[in-house]
Amino acid sequence: MGSLGRFGVVAIMASACQTLARAQGPIATVAGDYRVRIEHASPPRVVVEADLQPADGVLLMATGGGIDHLPNQWATFVEGLRATDQRGRALTLESRGPEGWRIVTAHTGRVRLTYQVNLSFTTQPWPPGNEQAGMWLDSTLYMITKPLFVASTVEGPRRVVFSLPAGWRISTPWVPDPQSPGAFLAPTREELMENSVVAGRHREQRFERGPFTLTLALLGDLAAEGEVVAATLDAVARHVNRVFPQSPPARYLVTLFRAHQDDGESFTSSAAFTTATRPTRHNIMLWGNNLAHEVYHIWIGGPVRGSESGVFEWFDEGFTDYYADLALVQSGIIEPATFLRKAEKVLGRYTYWTVAPVFQRQSLFDASPRRGTNRFGVYDGGWAAAFCLDGLVQEASGNARALDDVMRSLHERFALLDHPFSREDFVSVASQAAGTSLADFFARHIAGVEPLPLEACLARAGLEGAFQRYAGELWIAPSEAPSAMQSAIFRRIVEGPPRGR
Numbered sequence: 001m002g003s004l005g006r007f008g009v010v011a012i013m014a015s016a017c018q019t020l021a022r023a024q025g026p027i028a029t030v031a032g033d034y035r036v037r038i039e040h041a042s043p044p045r046v047v048v049e050a051d052l053q054p055a056d057g058v059l060l061m062a063t064g065g066g067i068d069h070l071p072n073q074w075a076t077f078v079e080g081l082r083a084t085d086q087r088g089r090a091l092t093l094e095s096r097g098p099e100g101w102r103i104v105t106a107h108t109g110r111v112r113l114t115y116q117v118n119l120s121f122t123t124q125p126w127p128p129g130n131e132q133a134g135m136w137l138d139s140t141l142y143m144i145t146k147p148l149f150v151a152s153t154v155e156g157p158r159r160v161v162f163s164l165p166a167g168w169r170i171s172t173p174w175v176p177d178p179q180s181p182g183a184f185l186a187p188t189r190e191e192l193m194e195n196s197v198v199a200g201r202h203r204e205q206r207f208e209r210g211p212f213t214l215t216l217a218l219l220g221d222l223a224a225e226g227e228v229v230a231a232t233l234d235a236v237a238r239h240v241n242r243v244f245p246q247s248p249p250a251r252y253l254v255t256l257f258r259a260h261q262d263d264g265e266s267f268t269s270s271a272a273f274t275t276a277t278r279p280t281r282h283n284i285m286l287w288g289n290n291l292a293h294e295v296y297h298i299w300i301g302g303p304v305r306g307s308e309s310g311v312f313e314w315f316d317e318g319f320t321d322y323y324a325d326l327a328l329v330q331s332g333i334i335e336p337a338t339f340l341r342k343a344e345k346v347l348g349r350y351t352y353w354t355v356a357p358v359f360q361r362q363s364l365f366d367a368s369p370r371r372g373t374n375r376f377g378v379y380d381g382g383w384a385a386a387f388c389l390d391g392l393v394q395e396a397s398g399n400a401r402a403l404d405d406v407m408r409s410l411h412e413r414f415a416l417l418d419h420p421f422s423r424e425d426f427v428s429v430a431s432q433a434a435g436t437s438l439a440d441f442f443a444r445h446i447a448g449v450e451p452l453p454l455e456a457c458l459a460r461a462g463l464e465g466a467f468q469r470y471a472g473e474l475w476i477a478p479s480e481a482p483s484a485m486q487s488a489i490f491r492r493i494v495e496g497p498p499r500g501r
């Protein structure tokens with residue numbers, strides 16, 4: 001996702017859950033075998049040996065992601081690349097710029113590659129933020145995998161074996177290879193090349209919640225904060241497992257280290273965060289929300305995604321942020337009063353976006369392609385839409401169902417089949433959960449330009465709001481005499497469903 005924008009490279013978190021599930025069984029053959037030797041230096045020296053089957057002689061590098069300032073992008077850091085056939089005969093390579101290389105020697109069959117990766121960029125500030133590239137910190141290397149692996153276009157899993165200095169450990173988002181002790185399996189090319197790993201003397205904690213395995217890597221002085229961070233992530237993982245109980249097995253790596261600003265970046269099945277302050281329970285709405293947001297992105301904006309590229313950002317980002325806050329409040333990590341303080345900020349910014357002439361009046365769909373400019377509409381507007389729909393579904397269904405049921409249905413009916421949902425699908429699923437048509441609400445307030453009716457949405461949960469829209473300001477207070485339904489809706493938002501549901 002980009003800078004705290006909110007970590008936008010979540011872009012294509014395709015179907016990590018399904019692909020990881022396919023990697024659980026025995027693997028007879030792999031599309032690529034990699035041996036990554038990391039030698040202790042400052043920065044570490046990395047030597048890669050690969051055995052792979054190229055298609056049409058193409059050798060690929062990952063592209064994009066905070067690298068536009070270098071003409072050859074991630075290929076810039078691959079040095080001494082040499083290719084041979086299985087008999088050791090040298091093969092001639094032709095550069096294709098940032099996209100990689102092509103083998104111009106007439107050849108069929110597998111190819112062996114050797115090369116070094118120059119990690120000098122991990123010892124200095126990276127222009128968009130080091131979480132988007134790499135960091136060498138206190139004998140630990142955080143590294144995105146884009147500059148590490150040269151790959152072929154052939155589909156299939158890749159096997160990776162790491163050779164490390166004495167006393168080091170490796171943290172990855174991949175499954176161990178059941179046939180090769182010490183090896184890992186990346187189930188797809190994207191899982192290999194669009195991820196992150198950590199090697200060194202960092203603190204690692206791992207826990208499992210249902211089919212979800214979460215690994216936490218803490219670098220530098222943040223290792224001392226492991227308990228509060230791990231407890232928060234554990235609570236989030238429990239929450240995700242409740243909302244999406246049918247998820248196939250999934251593994252995810254979260255890395256946290258100190259930097260000059262709070263930031264973060266998501267990859268296919270991993271994420272990295274930087275914090276300028278020590279993570280404590282007092283500032284948990286900053287770093288805790290960021291962590292929960294990225295974990296929820298494994299589902300929302302990943303497999304649970306809309307069918308139109310670029311225009312469902314209000315859902316991908318706003319609903320993800322709403323669920324990040326629900327995970328914190330429903331798990332008891334934050335108090336309901338803190339949740340309402342967040343709601344004041346989010347809904348206030350959204351109302352400013354709806355009235356400020358500079359933003360013009362546009363729908364959430366129309367705002368999505370320019371989510372940086374329209375941040376208050378996309379992120380905050382999406383959060384507001386989720387909050388309103390949560391209350392609407394609860395009220396219409398007599399509190400029998402909530403937004404959780406909408407999300408679960410989208411996951412089970414579309415994501416598990418690797419199908420995106422359409423606008424019509426979204427309206428249909430939400431209406432089924434509510435037990436009444438929500439088409440008018442959707443047409444007016446999400447697909448249309450009429451602002452969300454925030455006073456009514458707050459009242460539905462037994463809350464009153466005092467707005468100054470031109471200033472983006474909102475004050476929320478409990479209603480003096482809420483009805484039983486209003487109280488039940490508020491409790492379900494901040495506490496979660498009653499046990500047994």
